Amino acid sequence: MKSAVLTDEREVTVSDRERPTPGDDDVIVKIGACGVCMTDYHLYHGTFPAEFPVVPGHESAGEVVATGDGVSNFEEGDRVAVFPGIPCGECDFCKEGKQNLCENTVSMGGAGDEILDGAFAEYLRAPAQCLQDIGDLSYSAAAFAEPLACCIHGVDRADIESGDTVVIVGAGPIGLLLLQAFRASGAGTIIVSELVDERREIATQLGADHVVDPSAGALADHVDELVDRVDVAVEAVGLPTTIEEAHSITSPGGTTLVFGVPPQNESIEIDPFELYYRELEMVGVFALTQNTFSRAVTLLQGDRIETERLVTDELGLDGLQTAFDQMENNEGLKKMIYPNGR
Ligand SMILES: [Zn+2]
Ligand SMILES: [Zn+2]
Structure with missing residues (x-):
């Protein structure tokens, strides 16, 4: 063969x-x-x-x-x-x-x-x-089913409530699946930040409420203009700088998901007082489980994911x-x- x-x-x-x-x-x-x-x-x-x-x-x-x-x-x-x-x-x-x-x-x-x-x-x-x-x-x-199951695992780890505001940084294939998985799970406003024009366009078609171009000004400014709070910020790029950025826009009590594969042995800067005082969570998401895999197949069969x-x-x-x-x-x-x- x-x-x-x-x-x-x-x-x-x-x-x-x-x-x-x-x-x-x-x-x-x-x-x-x-x-x-x-x-x-x-x-x-x-x-x-x-x-x-x-x-x-x-x-x-x-x-x-x-x-x-x-x-x-x-x-x-x-x-x-x-x-x-x-x-x-x-x-x-x-x-x-x-x-x-x-x-x-x-x-x-x-x-x-x-x-x-x-x-x-x-x-x-x-x-x-x-x-x-x-x-x-x-x-x-x-x-x-496999990449979607990873995204469902991310949604589980974010522990969202209906109507939560979600920001997704990066709209590659995974960012666009995350968008749909969060949409299917009751997210409220979803903002997608992505450099590539066509990807922003597809994000809009797939249900993003707002898309922003991070090359046209700081993400925090874009997000401030659009929403009052960010319950979940998802980093789907895999770079220390974008992880810091996602963390910086997460509102008190909110969660930052480290979803993109970051390089090994790098550091990011976190202000521990902010983490403590604002009850911020930073959560890693790795791969999938058999449970999220079978739910991914169910969503795909039900035509919930494009x-x-x-x-x-x-x-x-x-x-x-x-x-x-x-x-x-x-x-x-x-x-x-x-x-x-x-
Ligand atoms: Zn994969
Ligand atoms: Zn084992």
Whole structure:
């Protein structure tokens, strides 16, 4: 089968590999679609540690084509989305349902202590416990279950109340999913701050009440003009400066979500008195849980989340390089890979 393999830093090759066979509790999924994510980009750049060679790709959906002897809840022909983590199920975090904090993170093609081959390949071997039935949802929409589940986890962590004012800093594919997840969860006024014109336009189409261009004056001034308070400020860029900025506009009693992947070993400045006196919260959001994954599939099936407009590039396995090049220049939004063609 064909796979897109990272063979070294900044080196991606499409090569022929042996098609996997299922272990007792596994299934083989013929990949219908797999989204390209910033994590793939970081693996490719070596900014997220990985052992090469590895097949990235963790936002996938497809059809079950083989099952192990121990699998009873899935059969050939089932259409599924793949939860890309393989939780150990034994540690305290797993037992609390916090699979994203599992002490022994194994991932299929995504971030983890151990990374197994992912879904930028014609076929993927996955434990049956990682599958979620998608019914007749399209593969490309179902491939959003993973990033959307991360956003739902963010909404959970923000603990919003109906009518809360939310500011989202950054309207890449994730910012635009966050916007829709907050909208679906009862947020009141939503403001989106984004440098790129087309992204601001799409944010408006997808339900932002206001969009602001952060290159045209300080975010705090824009926000002051528009709303009296900010209950939740979400940083979806991943830069120390924008995290500080998001924190600076959060109103007393409010929450700043650190959602974008920040660089490691950097510092930000926080005034501890302000944190104390104004009861400000700064909350990290990492990845997803099986619970948010299954809720993501429910929202997608219920047509509560627009995904088609987020897909700007549809590529085969040999297009992964192109996708990385485009991401380097902030070109387009979601790149969708179809390993078995469309
Ligand atoms: Zn991802
Ligand atoms: Zn665990």
